[in-house]
Amino acid sequence: MFRKLGLSVVAGATLMASLVPASAQTAMKFALDWKFEGTSAPYFVALDKGYYKAEGLDVTIDSGPGSVAGIARVAAGTYPIGFFDINSLARFRDQNPDKDVKSVMMVYDRPAFAIVSVAKTNINVPKDLEGKVLGAPAPDGAFAQWKIFVKENKIDDSKVKIENVGFPVREPMLAEGKVDAITGFAYSSYFNMLSRGIAEKDIKVMLMSDHGLVLYGNALMVNPEFAKANPKAVAGFVRATIKGIADSDKDPEAAIKSVMKRNETADEKIELARLKMSLKDNFVTPWVKANGIGAIDDKRMADAIDQIAITYEFKNAKPKPSDLFTADYLPPVEQRKF
Template identity: 75%
Template sequence: MRHTIRGLVGAGLIGLGLLGAATLPARADTDIKFALDWKFEGPSAPYFVAIDKGYYKAEGLNVTVDTGPGSVAGIARVAAGTYPLGFFDINSLVKFRDQNPDKAVKAVLMVYDTPPFAIVTLSKTGIAKPKDLEGKILGAPAPDGAFAQWKAFVKENAIDADKVKIENVGFPVREPMLAEGKVDAITGFSFSSYFNLLQKGVKPDDIKVMLMSDHGLVLYGNAVIVNPDFAKAHPKEVAGFVRATIKGIIETARDPEAAIKSVMKRNETGDEKIELARLKMALKDNMITAWVTKNGVGDVDMDRLGKSIEQIAVTYDFKAKPTAVDIFTSEYLPPAAERMVK
């Protein structure tokens, strides 16, 4: 009898335990608002792949992705905490940190190992190398991230800047003005200007893209940056976001044709063929470079980052120049073995 009572009591306690476990609320996922630099276009695929494949969910994160105002302007939104995480130009972050030393925004995941900063022209202009810009008209929006590097590009390629006429043009008319011959070349993101020109009826063979990274610039491009208060309060969530995003990048590189479907579900007015081609260009030129293939997705060479800050000094007068460790931290990255593109 004693054993029976013990058994009944034990069964009752187990039952209560099961009942209690069943009635406990499931752990709520952490909501994270993530800001892109621009629209839902091909290069944004990794984040949507990470959502659709459940990579963020597996880290206990409920991620929503918003479009952004450009690779520069959105940094202030992360600094203010409007967005805990965002995807913006690391070179602009260097300047932001100099101007706002009390706002310790940092990059935690490098996405564009080389930036898409480019000079774009047409074959009829005869511009084949940087020096050929002399005597020509360069259309450049004043706030353009690529144009921000102009002085460094001039220095690295011994261009006589006085012989280049700079015309401040708006973003919407930049490619149309080049297509119409009103300017001889433009500054812009390679995978934006190229496909914008295609949509204006320019033939692919007539478009010439001169990547600044192929002509002396050692700069990095866009990275995932984090609000310092959020990082301090939620280090596991930041690490989880980084880990899931890396999985999204690797999966996108493995199968871009499938990845683009995740973008097009959220951009019903876009042209899938163009966005896939845009994504493949970004993967080849900016995301999966030789260095990334060897060292894994997401990290930086701190010596190179330091040199890039020195190069930014050619185009910008620092008050208190930040160092590489002020700008980037690898503390949230998973081990290199988990970051390799296979």
Template identity: 50%
Template sequence: MLMKSLAIAAAAAISATAALAETKTPFTLDWKFEGPSAAYFAAADNGHFAAAGLDVEISAGKGSLDAIPKVATGAFPFGFADINSLVKFLDQNPGAPVTAVMMIYDKPPFAVVGRKSLGVETPKDLEGKVLGAPPPDGAWAQFPPFASANDLDVSAITVEPVGFPTREPMLAEGKVAAVTGFSFSSFLNLVRLGVPEDDISTILMADYGLSLYGNAIIVNTEFAEANPDLVKGFLGAVAAGWKDVIADPAAGAAMVAKRNPAADVDLEAWRLKLAIDDNVATDYVMENGMGGIDAERMEAALAQIGETYEFKSAPDASLYFTDAYLPEGNFALK
């Protein structure tokens, strides 16, 4: 009995020491807690962060541009942000200590979401219509190259700045004919507002001429240089979280609901599944692993950004993404 008690005490001491040893690691998302956030909650709830010695506090964001300055200033060591917005940020703030280290949305969810009943089914249909766009929105940031790729007359499109909370309600009420947003979020938000599924047109920019990547894990480079093993552990835990929710989206949605009581579990599971199928587990990722990028595609993406954005300095892909913290062959999702 004494030996058993001592063993239990020793195990508890080891557990307590391990908990004390976990490094507090703030992580800021791009948006509020919805289905695609589930992978990070799975990394926490299923012990992947803890196994890497990390105590990760996950914070909601306010848009795809929101996380970049938070990480660049060191307020957060890690964030989740649109890499195309990061490219422009670093061009405008040369030397800022932030870069992407793990691609998550191999195929970006940037979209124009419209209603067929309001005359929007293709990019050209936007001409003569009112487009609702939140200024900090990642999809809106990519609208200029999308418009260029589809030869749109932007002077014929009335752009209405809208807030994130009012974006889909305005479309549901017919106050705008289309909005920019992430495909999985805007679509399901409209469904929740009662818009019939067959009245919603999701124009995914990646299907209409964009070579761009989407959201990636970003890191403060000064922090990463000082803590390379911690960064590698963080990314490994994130990959494990994605594998968990790919295997069981419903469980992932339940983790979201635990943090966001207003969430509809079935709806968030659907949103997560859409993100997995369209943006995360692409053919390229399933073949080449999760986390990395294709150099030629990245160069094409930078050239496409340059069609409508005047770089102050010649773009350099090595400034915006590094695979230094990824395993060889990236993270297998098979």
């Protein structure tokens, strides 16, 4: 009898031990900036390979409303962590000084802001936009940088006609010749043009970061109350995400499978190409290769804030880099190089 009781106690203890890790997991809802596309592969890789789970996190990944609008969701605590535009964060904090949302990992060392055109319009350098019609949705993240782009490239913007177009018709209007160029995210507009039947050789992408913009792009942002209560969870999410990016960079063909499992209607060939473009242009830039992913250069960030001030008049004092970004949750640099 005692032996049976002992076995029962041991079995019960074993069962309880097996349940502890699951109950100890910290739930984290993570908001992307947009849909489940090639650019979101690193997060799904980290999820599928158990990197988040190994950090004690029960992560749920949701699509988002865009790289600007989602910041309010993090500020409100609807999502403890999200992936949004750090330039928009500067404006958000100025308008909401009581919301101490900060970025904890720079993901896009270079933003995807671009001017996209077709070969027949002969737009090869920024000044070529003079005398042309530029299609730009008013809330577009790339168009938000237009004044900076104009100033840095000495464009006479009085000679550029801005056509306010909707997101759904932006690329169709360019393909049909109703506008000469458009603003957009490179990895979105480029592939949207391909899907409209425009030949690869005829699509021209002018990255704004190649023409004077020193701005950073999208970063991981956290709700301040959540970060204060769960610093280990935030650091763990960052570590796991870095592993997901490293794996995606090493084997994008395998990484894209994690996206396709969640978006079966997507074209795998296009999403793979989108992932490869974003890895090269946004995630793993020469600076990132030299210095590791996730951090910022304070001087560059200060210069970026000065550029933001060209497009936005701060009501309060201009933010400092430390107001927008903290490196407190980043692992050592040797763990951020790949």
